[in-house]
Amino acid sequence: MSFEAMLEANRLIICVGSGGVGKTTTAAAIGLKAAKEGRRVLVLTIDPARRLANSLGLNQFGNEETRIQLDNDVEGQLWAMMLDTRSTFDALINRVSPDAETRERILNNRVYRHISDSFGGSQEYMATEQLYEVVNSGQYDLVVLDTPPVKNALDFLESPGRLVQFLDKRILSWFLAPYEEKRVVGRLFRGTSALVFKLLGYIFGREFLDELAEFLFIFRDLYDGFRERHEAVIDLLSKPGTTFSVVCAPNEPSVAVARYFLEELSDRSMPCAGVLLNQMHPTLGESIEPSAVLGERIESLSRDLSAHTASQLLARLGANHRRLLGMSQAEQALASTLKQHLGPGQHMWQIPRLEREVHDIDALGKIFELVNQV
Amino acid sequence: MLTGKGGTGKTRVAAALGLASGESGRRVLVVEVDAQRSALEEAYGTTLDYTPRKVAPSVWAANITFEPALKDWLNRTVRAAKIVGLILNNPMVQVFLNVTPGARELVVLSAVIGHLENFDQVIVDMPASGHAVSMLGIPDTAHRLMRTGPIHERAGEIMNILRGPDTALGIIALPEEMVVNETVELYARLGQILPDLDVPLVFLNRCAAPTMTDDEHKLLARLSAETDLSEEMKELLMAGRWDAELERATADSLGRLHSEIGVTVVPFPRLGVIGGFEGGPVKVTQQMAGALRRRVLSEASKDGA
Numbered sequence: 001m002s003f004e005a006m007l008e009a010n011r012l013i014i015c016v017g018s019g020g021v022g023k024t025t026t027a028a029a030i031g032l033k034a035a036k037e038g039r040r041v042l043v044l045t046i047d048p049a050r051r052l053a054n055s056l057g058l059n060q061f062g063n064e065e066t067r068i069q070l071d072n073d074v075e076g077q078l079w080a081m082m083l084d085t086r087s088t089f090d091a092l093i094n095r096v097s098p099d100a101e102t103r104e105r106i107l108n109n110r111v112y113r114h115i116s117d118s119f120g121g122s123q124e125y126m127a128t129e130q131l132y133e134v135v136n137s138g139q140y141d142l143v144v145l146d147t148p149p150v151k152n153a154l155d156f157l158e159s160p161g162r163l164v165q166f167l168d169k170r171i172l173s174w175f176l177a178p179y180e181e182k183r184v185v186g187r188l189f190r191g192t193s194a195l196v197f198k199l200l201g202y203i204f205g206r207e208f209l210d211e212l213a214e215f216l217f218i219f220r221d222l223y224d225g226f227r228e229r230h231e232a233v234i235d236l237l238s239k240p241g242t243t244f245s246v247v248c249a250p251n252e253p254s255v256a257v258a259r260y261f262l263e264e265l266s267d268r269s270m271p272c273a274g275v276l277l278n279q280m281h282p283t284l285g286e287s288i289e290p291s292a293v294l295g296e297r298i299e300s301l302s303r304d305l306s307a308h309t310a311s312q313l314l315a316r317l318g319a320n321h322r323r324l325l326g327m328s329q330a331e332q333a334l335a336s337t338l339k340q341h342l343g344p345g346q347h348m349w350q351i352p353r354l355e356r357e358v359h360d361i362d363a364l365g366k367i368f369e370l371v372n373q374v
Numbered sequence: 375m376l377t378g379k380g381g382t383g384k385t386r387v388a389a390a391l392g393l394a395s396g397e398s399g400r401r402v403l404v405v406e407v408d409a410q411r412s413a414l415e416e417a418y419g420t421t422l423d424y425t426p427r428k429v430a431p432s433v434w435a436a437n438i439t440f441e442p443a444l445k446d447w448l449n450r451t452v453r454a455a456k457i458v459g460l461i462l463n464n465p466m467v468q469v470f471l472n473v474t475p476g477a478r479e480l481v482v483l484s485a486v487i488g489h490l491e492n493f494d495q496v497i498v499d500m501p502a503s504g505h506a507v508s509m510l511g512i513p514d515t516a517h518r519l520m521r522t523g524p525i526h527e528r529a530g531e532i533m534n535i536l537r538g539p540d541t542a543l544g545i546i547a548l549p550e551e552m553v554v555n556e557t558v559e560l561y562a563r564l565g566q567i568l569p570d571l572d573v574p575l576v577f578l579n580r581c582a583a584p585t586m587t588d589d590e591h592k593l594l595a596r597l598s599a600e601t602d603l604s605e606e607m608k609e610l611l612m613a614g615r616w617d618a619e620l621e622r623a624t625a626d627s628l629g630r631l632h633s634e635i636g637v638t639v640v641p642f643p644r645l646g647v648i649g650g651f652e653g654g655p656v657k658v659t660q661q662m663a664g665a666l667r668r669r670v671l672s673e674a675s676k677d678g679a
Contacts, residue, residue, distance in 0.1 A: 252655065320610075
C-alpha cells in the first residue's frame with residue numbers, strides 16, 4: 001500500500017513510538033499532507049511538552065482547536081490542538097453532571113482538583129475522552145493523534161479501562177461501605193476487609209480517605225456514562241478507518257521500542273499500518289573519493305581563499321562522507337531487522353532526513369515528498 | 375537526577391556519569407525509574423532488576439519498579455510481615471493503588487530516595503521532560519492532599535531531599551533548535567514547581583566542536599551553489615553541509631543555553647560511527663565516561679593553576 005493510500009483510507013491515525021524520533025513532527029506532517037489533499041484535518045497531541053506548537057512554528061496554543069494558516073491554494077484545513085488536562089476534565093464534568101449543583105460540588109472537591117491539576121497520569125486519563133469528542137464532532141475528515149513516549153502511550157491505551165475500573169460499582173461499594181449507613185457497615189465490613197480498610201486509613205491518612213469518599217460518592221452515579229464512553233472509544237479504536245502507525249528513528253533504542261509497539265498492538269488486536277522510519281540518511285551507497293570528483297572544480301573556486309583551504313575541505317568532505325556512509329549502512333541494517341517484525345499487511349515507509357531542522361510549515365510540507373515504501 | 379527530551383541520550387549520560395563518578399571510589403548507584411523496558415541494561419551490557427547489581431568497581435545499577443518498591447514501602451511503614459502480605463494480596467487495595475493517580479510515582483520515588491541510605495551517590499535516570507516535571511510535583515501534592523499518616527510524612531521527607539543542598543538535577547539536550555527551546559522551557563517550569571531544586575547543569579550531547587575555517591565555509595557554499603553537480607558531488611557536499619551545520623548548531627546551542635538560562639553546559643562530543651555502531655552500546659557508555667573524566671581532570675588542573 002502506498003503511503004498516500006494509507007492516509008486516504010483512514011479517519012483516525014495514531015502515531016506511537018519512543019521519544020525523539022520525530023513523532024510530533026510526523027503527526028503534523030501527515031496532517032499537512034492530508035490538508036493539501038483537500039481534507040479537513042485535526043492534529044491532536046497529548047504530550048505535556050509543547051512540541052506540536054514548536055513543529056508548526058507557533059508559539060503555543062491551549063485546549064482550543066486552532067486553525068493553522070496555510071497557503072491560499074490549499075483546499076483543505078489544518079487544525080491543531082494540545083490537550084490541557086484540567087480543561088478537558090472540567091468539560092467532561094460539565095457534560096456528565098445531571099445538574100448544576102452536582103457539577104459545582106465536583107468542581108470544588110479538593111480530591112478532584114488535585115487529581116485533575118497535578119497528579120501524574122491524568123493527561124492519559126483524559127486523552128481518549130477528548131479523542132472521542134473530536135472524532136465524532138463531524139468537523140474533521142481526519143484526526144491525527146500524537147502520543148507521549150512509550151510507557152505513557154500504553155497508559156493512554158488503557159486509560160478508559162483504568163478510569164472505569166476506579167468507578168466500578170463493586171469497588172466503589174467496597175470502598176464506600178464504611179461511609180454508608182451503619183447497618184451496611186455491620187453487614188459488609190467484618191474481618192479482613194475491615195482490617196484492610198483501617199490500614200488504608202493509616203497509610204493514606206483518614207482525612208484523605210474521607211475526601212476521596214466524597215469525590216467517589218459524587219462520581220458513583222456517573223459510572224454508566226463512563227462505561228459507555230469507554231466501550232465507544234474501544235470500538236472507535238478497533239474499527240476500520242482507524243490505524244496505529246509506529247514512528248521510529250534509525251537507532252538501536254528506538255528500533256527496540258518500535259518492535260515492542262508492533263507486538264503490543266498485535267497482542268491487543270489493534271489495527272496497525274506499519275512503521276514510518278524517519279531521519280534516514282540517504283546515500284548512493286558507494287565510497288566517493290573527493291579529490292577525484294571535486295578536484296578540478298574546487299581549485300578554480302578557491303583561488304582567492306587562503307592556502308590549503310581546498311585540500312583541507314577535500315579531506316574534511318572525505319571524512320564526512322565516510323561517516324555518512326557508515327551511518328547509512330548501519331541504518332539500513334537496522335531497517336531490515338525491523339522489517340522482519342512486520343505482520344501481514346503491514347508496511348514500512350522510509351523518510352529521508354531533511355537538510356534542515358523542521359520547524360516551519362514549509363519544511364513540514366517537504367517531509368513526505370521523498371517517502372518511499374520498502 | 376537527569377531528565378531531558380526523549381531521544382537526547384539521557385540513559386547513556388546517566389550510565390556514563392555513574393562510571394565516571396565511581397572512579398573516585400565513592401559508592402554510586404545508577405537507577406531507572408519504573409522503566410517497562412530497561413534502557414540502562416543496554417548501556418551497561420547486563421540484565422538489571424530492582425536489586426542493585428554491580429556493573430563496575432564501586433558502581434551499581436537497578437531498575438526501580440513499582441511492585442517491589444511497594445513491598446519495601448509497606449515493610450517500612452507497616453512493618454508486620456503478615457499485615458504487609460494481607461495488604462499486598464487484597465485485590466481491592468491493588469485496584470486502589472493502581473487507580474489513585476500519583477500513588478505509583480510516589481512509591482517509586484520513595485524507593486529511589488531510600489537508596490541514599492546505602493550509597494554515597496544515587497544517579498537517577500528520570501522520565502522525559504514533561505513526565506519528570508509531573509513526577510517531581512507529586513510529593514508536594516501528596517503532602518498537601520494527605521494531611522496525616524505515613525504518606526504525608528514520607529512525601530515531606532522526599533520534598534526535603536529534593537530541595538536539599540545534596541540534590542541536583544541535570545538536563546540533557548542536543549544541539550538542535552527545538553531541543554534547546556524545550557530545555558529552556560523545562561528549566562522555567564522546574565523553577566515554578568520546585569523553586570528550591572538546584573538545576574546547575576545542562577549536558578549537551580552529540581556536539582561537534584567548531585573546526586571549520588571561514589574560508590572552508592565559504593568554499594563549501596560556493597561548491598553547493600554550482601548548478602551542474604553530479605549525484606556523487608551532491609552527496610559529498612550534503613555530507614559536508616550536515617557536519618558544518620552541526621558545528622554551527624553546537625555553537626548556537628552553547629550560546630543560547632549560556633545566555634537564556636545561564637547554567638554550566640557540559641558538551642559531549644559526537645562519537646564515531648564510521649563503519650556502523652562499532653563496539654556497541656557499552657563502548658559508547660565507556661567513551662562518554664572518558665569524556666567526563668577528561669573534563670574533570672582538565673578543570674582540576676585549571677583550578678590548580
